[in-house]
Amino acid sequence: MDRYLLISADGHAGPPAELYRNYLDPGYHQRFDEHQAEQLAMRQSAGYGAEAFKKEWEAETGDGGLTGAFDSDVRSEMLDREGVVAEVLFPDADVMGTGRLASSPFGSGLASSGDSDPELVLAGAKAHNRWLADFVAKQPDRRVGVAVVPIIHDIDAAVAEIVAIKELGLGGVMMPTRWMSEPAYHDPRYEPVWSTIEELGLVLHTHSGSGPADYEPGPGYMAIYATEAWWWAARPLWVLLWSGVFERHPNLRYVIAENGAWWLPDLVTKMDEKYLGGHNTKKLGNAFTENLSMKPSEYIDRNCFLAASTPGVEDIDRMYQVGVGNMMWGSDFPHPEGTFPHTREMVRRRFKDVPEVDARRVLGLNAAELYGLDVDALAPLVERIGPRLSEVHAL
Amino acid sequence: MDRYLLISADGHAGPPAELYRNYLDPGYHQRFDEHQAEQLAMRQSAGYGAEAFKKEWEAETGDGGLTGAFDSDVRSEMLDREGVVAEVLFPDADVMGTGRLASSPFGSGLASSGDSDPELVLAGAKAHNRWLADFVAKQPDRRVGVAVVPIIHDIDAAVAEIVAIKELGLGGVMMPTRWMSEPAYHDPRYEPVWSTIEELGLVLHTHSGSGPADYEPGPGYMAIYATEAWWWAARPLWVLLWSGVFERHPNLRYVIAENGAWWLPDLVTKMDEKYLGGHNTKKLGNAFTENLSMKPSEYIDRNCFLAASTPGVEDIDRMYQVGVGNMMWGSDFPHPEGTFPHTREMVRRRFKDVPEVDARRVLGLNAAELYGLDVDALAPLVERIGPRLSEVHAL
Numbered sequence: 001m002d003r004y005l006l007i008s009a010d011g012h013a014g015p016p017a018e019l020y021r022n023y024l025d026p027g028y029h030q031r032f033d034e035h036q037a038e039q040l041a042m043r044q045s046a047g048y049g050a051e052a053f054k055k056e057w058e059a060e061t062g063d064g065g066l067t068g069a070f071d072s073d074v075r076s077e078m079l080d081r082e083g084v085v086a087e088v089l090f091p092d093a094d095v096m097g098t099g100r101l102a103s104s105p106f107g108s109g110l111a112s113s114g115d116s117d118p119e120l121v122l123a124g125a126k127a128h129n130r131w132l133a134d135f136v137a138k139q140p141d142r143r144v145g146v147a148v149v150p151i152i153h154d155i156d157a158a159v160a161e162i163v164a165i166k167e168l169g170l171g172g173v174m175m176p177t178r179w180m181s182e183p184a185y186h187d188p189r190y191e192p193v194w195s196t197i198e199e200l201g202l203v204l205h206t207h208s209g210s211g212p213a214d215y216e217p218g219p220g221y222m223a224i225y226a227t228e229a230w231w232w233a234a235r236p237l238w239v240l241l242w243s244g245v246f247e248r249h250p251n252l253r254y255v256i257a258e259n260g261a262w263w264l265p266d267l268v269t270k271m272d273e274k275y276l277g278g279h280n281t282k283k284l285g286n287a288f289t290e291n292l293s294m295k296p297s298e299y300i301d302r303n304c305f306l307a308a309s310t311p312g313v314e315d316i317d318r319m320y321q322v323g324v325g326n327m328m329w330g331s332d333f334p335h336p337e338g339t340f341p342h343t344r345e346m347v348r349r350r351f352k353d354v355p356e357v358d359a360r361r362v363l364g365l366n367a368a369e370l371y372g373l374d375v376d377a378l379a380p381l382v383e384r385i386g387p388r389l390s391e392v393h394a395l
Numbered sequence: 396m397d398r399y400l401l402i403s404a405d406g407h408a409g410p411p412a413e414l415y416r417n418y419l420d421p422g423y424h425q426r427f428d429e430h431q432a433e434q435l436a437m438r439q440s441a442g443y444g445a446e447a448f449k450k451e452w453e454a455e456t457g458d459g460g461l462t463g464a465f466d467s468d469v470r471s472e473m474l475d476r477e478g479v480v481a482e483v484l485f486p487d488a489d490v491m492g493t494g495r496l497a498s499s500p501f502g503s504g505l506a507s508s509g510d511s512d513p514e515l516v517l518a519g520a521k522a523h524n525r526w527l528a529d530f531v532a533k534q535p536d537r538r539v540g541v542a543v544v545p546i547i548h549d550i551d552a553a554v555a556e557i558v559a560i561k562e563l564g565l566g567g568v569m570m571p572t573r574w575m576s577e578p579a580y581h582d583p584r585y586e587p588v589w590s591t592i593e594e595l596g597l598v599l600h601t602h603s604g605s606g607p608a609d610y611e612p613g614p615g616y617m618a619i620y621a622t623e624a625w626w627w628a629a630r631p632l633w634v635l636l637w638s639g640v641f642e643r644h645p646n647l648r649y650v651i652a653e654n655g656a657w658w659l660p661d662l663v664t665k666m667d668e669k670y671l672g673g674h675n676t677k678k679l680g681n682a683f684t685e686n687l688s689m690k691p692s693e694y695i696d697r698n699c700f701l702a703a704s705t706p707g708v709e710d711i712d713r714m715y716q717v718g719v720g721n722m723m724w725g726s727d728f729p730h731p732e733g734t735f736p737h738t739r740e741m742v743r744r745r746f747k748d749v750p751e752v753d754a755r756r757v758l759g760l761n762a763a764e765l766y767g768l769d770v771d772a773l774a775p776l777v778e779r780i781g782p783r784l785s786e787v788h789a790l
Contacts, residue, residue, distance in 0.1 A: 050680030057678070096678065184610030186619060215579030220637030222682035224581060226669060227633045227662075231626060238622045242615030262661060267622075269709065274621060280705065280732045283452075283491065285445030287617035310675065314664065337675045
């Protein structure tokens with residue numbers, strides 16, 4: 001085939017508040033309306049001088065892709081134009097704070113953390129997951145839904161929700177990036193969560209977006225946040241790894257989404273060095289081997305994947321150090337930091353010098369295998385919309 | 396000169412408890428004794444399987460260099476053997492938990508944080524600083540003392556202590572790495588601290604060693620800590636930078652000690668990209684430019700230095716990306732993860748292929764300039780003990 005199977009391992013979807021509302025248990029309607037009003041007020045007061053960008057963005061894209069965030073036909077048409085045959089779907093499509101779409105109810109999306117209200121965040125997650133399952137069901141070949149599951153507060157409830165979202169046809173679980181003042185992910189209390197995800201063949205995720213809560217707005221606040229956001233999203237990797245989660249759950253697959261890939265090789269070097277008894281940490285005895293039977297790099301190769309949305313030159317540059325089988329392209333549609341509406345051109349820019357066999361893996365085959373997408377079923381669509389090799393590798 | 400001026404930008408010094416006690420205001424003696432007893436008990440219960448390493452270490456070094464941590468003549472003899480003419484001195488020499496030396500009183504050393512008891516940590520810091528001033532005064536050409544100053548709790552008291560340690564002849568200030576639940580270092584409340592350090596020509600430091608407090612002991616605890624410790628020590632860099640501290644204080648010099656250098660180039664790339672309006676963060680408007688008049692890399696070049704103790708191959712490999720003028724070698728004496736008692740051999744291994752002009756900077760000249768050491772006064776000592784070029788560059 002002279003076209004690439006292009007799968008975005010990072011897309012965002014979610015409806016306006018009035019639609020989400022219908023998916024909430026009725027007992028939460030009033031609190032949802034109140035929470036929405038608070039969110040809107042906060043967004044309106046938050047501005048950080050990005051108005052000029054917002055205007056540019058809307059001039060370029062019209063609705064900023066937001067209709068495609070919840071309208072199945074519109075999304076499919078938009079993806080056709082972009083050359084994307086399938087997508088992995090996360091919540092919180094409207095990051096520009098336009099208020100046209102709601103976030104996953106009660107902060108159950110990217111902002112979910114150990115500090116969330118346990119009852120509300122679970123109710124909100126269930127609503128999002130139900131909505132997402134309906135959205136996925138409209139184009140099941142093209143969509144993998146990642147459920148939001150607040151795994152921190154009530155383990156039994158989390159396990160029950162994981163079982164439920166599998167039955168709803170969703171393919172993955174996104175856990176909160178930050179445990180905050182609750183037990184970190186090395187704690188044995190989370191074992192039933194890892195086991196359930198592993199046994200059901202789901203994929204575990206963290207997704208970048210939430211930052212630390214240990215400093216207040218003040219000079220440089222947003223820049224500080226943006227500089228360290230990658231680290232907070234990556235952090236569960238070494239917490240899970242060193243505590244032996246991948247040792248005990250060899251079939252658990254963990255994806256870090258929208259977080260680049262450039263940072264992985266150094267991390268792996270440092271971790272392997274420690275495991276192998278590097279000079280600097282020798283004094284810590286068996287701290288690096290007690291829960292592992294292989295080098296950290298071997299677990300990462302087997303269990304971990306990076307959805308490197310809108311990869312930069314530095315991500316592509318380190319693709320072979322990251323592992324061609326462990327890196328997945330993503331468009332981040334419809335976020336303005338994503339490749340939309342220039343996906344074909346962005347794919348060309350980043351992959352023009354990447355050998356075809358490796359580009360095929362990163363652009364689509366890895367995601368297809370990981371999430372069990374039916375490549376044969378997608379083939380006619382690839383034939384119609386996939387970026388041509390001649391186009392991607394044009395000079 | 397056919398020898399290298401070898402200056403360690405990272406050494407540790409501190410006395411046994413009975414000596415520290417004399418430097419504390421008498422009102423704190425009883426609480427110091429209690430705190431020491433608690434510390435000892437904690438150390439004895441802490442073991443993580445490193446007993447075998449401890450035995451090896453003592454078999455190799457005898458006292459592990461700990462007598463040199465507080466005995467001026469012994470230290471100088473040891474450094475002579477190692478080829479080190481001068482040192483920058485931080486607290487907490489006894490990291491193996493032997494109990495032979497005390498930590499900087501009341502956790503005022505590497506463990507100092509926003510969670511420290513404000514009164515006790517200041518009293519402890521004053522005691523350490525007085526002891527350190529006496530220790531430096533015994534060999535002022537060879538020693539730069541870095542005072543410990545808990546800048547977080549009481550700004551006026553911190554400023555007063557900074558003025559006091561300048562008068563005591565110390566050359567730098569180490570601030571706590573972690574602000575914990577107190578205001579982060581972007582907060583304008585710290586302005587008097589930065590101004591005072593800048594005006595007095597002192598050097599500001601963070602030093603690796605303290606990790607996060609957001610997870611409890613459990614599987615993989617020490618490995619998780621060791622994997623992320625570098626990040627916590629580096630973090631103040633981007634907090635200070637984005638909040639405009641280096642813009643407002645062009646002469647403020649900031650050193651990150653015992654934290655490698657390998658991580659800096661990627662950080663700089665990412666920060667510059669954001670400042671210059673990179674695609675991924677364009678939506679944040681002026682968040683990256685509001686406090687700066689230059690690119691982040693330019694502030695780092697001017698204001699920031701890395702004391703890359705016991706550099707690894709990955710630190711040397713990126714020396715030219717870090718900046719040959721911004722990187723300093725360190726021995727970390729007498730810590731077992733340092734180069735002692737094999738400093739000459741470790742210098743040879745890492746610097747044998749580094750051009751002489753650059754090795755001279757990283758091994759000593761940068762530190763001499765930064766801390767105002769008298770290179771002419773040290774010349775005879777270099778003639779006597781400095782590693783020979785023929786030795787360092789031997790194949």
